[in-house]
Amino acid sequence: MKLTGLTVIGGGQMARALVGGMLESGCLDAEELTVVHKTASTGTWWTENHPGCTTTTDTVAAVASAKVVMLAVKPHIIAEVMTVQDEQGNSADWNDRLIISIAAGIGLDSLTEQAGHRRVVRVMPNTPSLVGEGASGFCAADGVDDDDVELVKTMLESVGIAAQVTDPQMNAVTGVSGSGPAYVFLIIEALADGGVAAGLPRATALQLATQTVLGAAKMVRETGEHPGVLKDNVCSPGGTTIAAMSTLEKNAVRGAMIQAVQASANRSRELA
Numbered sequence: 493m494k495l496t497g498l499t500v501i502g503g504g505q506m507a508r509a510l511v512g513g514m515l516e517s518g519c520l521d522a523e524e525l526t527v528v529h530k531t532a533s534t535g536t537w538w539t540e541n542h543p544g545c546t547t548t549t550d551t552v553a554a555v556a557s558a559k560v561v562m563l564a565v566k567p568h569i570i571a572e573v574m575t576v577q578d579e580q581g582n583s584a585d586w587n588d589r590l591i592i593s594i595a596a597g598i599g600l601d602s603l604t605e606q607a608g609h610r611r612v613v614r615v616m617p618n619t620p621s622l623v624g625e626g627a628s629g630f631c632a633a634d635g636v637d638d639d640d641v642e643l644v645k646t647m648l649e650s651v652g653i654a655a656q657v658t659d660p661q662m663n664a665v666t667g668v669s670g671s672g673p674a675y676v677f678l679i680i681e682a683l684a685d686g687g688v689a690a691g692l693p694r695a696t697a698l699q700l701a702t703q704t705v706l707g708a709a710k711m712v713r714e715t716g717e718h719p720g721v722l723k724d725n726v727c728s729p730g731g732t733t734i735a736a737m738s739t740l741e742k743n744a745v746r747g748a749m750i751q752a753v754q755a756s757a758n759r760s761r762e763l764a
């Protein structure tokens with residue numbers, strides 16, 4: 493299934509990752525994409541990186557020409573976008589369009605109220621969508637039919653995996669996978685720093701750290717084993733890993749990660 497008539501409002505980091513991944517996967521052609529930007533350099537980025545797409549600052553016209561509208565602005569800009577008027581004082585017509593919001597925190601009740609209809613899907617994607625390894629959660633309002641859900645799943649699965657959850661669970665999705673890449677980037681950076689501290693050249697340390705995280709994630713996914721079992725398999729009795737695990741537990745890394753997820757989920761709730 494190909495996505496046609498997509499207007500994306502907000503051409504920042506997450507739009508670049510998600511829509512960039514969709515274009516790369518072939519689920520969307522650049523000719524079917526309109527990006528609404530505010531800053532000129534953002535429009536230029538899109539036309540240079542995805543030739544064939546349309547860029548504009550006219551939100552009202554871009555919504556009028558769309559079948560599907562993706563809201564990819566910061567949460568506090570959503571209300572401004574939904575009530576935007578053009579120079580002639582015309583408001584955007586959100587009717588007859590599937591609305592997909594990727595804004596953290598903004599729930600379906602608020603989105604449907606602002607859209608004036610209930611054909612609305614809330615999505616929490618993540619930036620690895622850019623390389624086809626995204627992890628997205630989504631929930632749909634009751635005006636969304638099965639075809640719309642299929643379309644959204646096709647779109648998200650073209651760049652990774654997609655899990656349908658409830659609206660309140662979207663905050664937890666934000667904590668785990670929306671914000672999650674940042675925690676993992678931090679871990680990769682820290683692993684590499686450790687390698688440098690132990691005497692490796694920086695480039696070698698970063699290469700080994702990156703492949704280790706990728707390999708460990710792949711093992712969890714492909715063996716289906718509990719991560720605790722896989723961890724035990726690395727810990728030789730009296731060996732190096734159990735010495736390292738003891739240090740990680742002493743420094744409460746497990747608790748820190750749980751609290752990081754909760755802090756992100758709580759912040760997502762606050763953004764509502």
Ligand SMILES: NC(=O)C1=CN([C@@H]2O[C@H](COP(=O)(O)OP(=O)(O)OC[C@H]3O[C@@H](n4cnc5c(N)ncnc54)[C@H](OP(=O)(O)O)[C@@H]3O)[C@@H](O)[C@H]2O)C=CC1
Pocket residue numbers: 501502503504505506507528529530531532534535551564565566567569572573594595596616617618619670671
């Ligand atoms: N970053 C991430 O990993 C994730 C982000 N999200 C969500 O995605 C959304 C965007 O976040 P992110 O991409 O990080 O933020 P960015 O700041 O990178 O992008 C936001 C974009 O919004 C644009 N913008 C602001 N006002 C308007 C307007 N009135 N009309 C059109 N465009 C406008 C800006 O455009 P311009 O450059 O033209 O000024 C900017 O590029 C947020 O709601 C966030 O919660 C969700 C999951 C993950």
Ligand SMILES: O=C(O)[C@@H]1CCC=N1
Pocket residue numbers: 596666670671
């Ligand atoms: O930091 C944020 O608010 C966004 C939402 C999830 C990831 N980035």
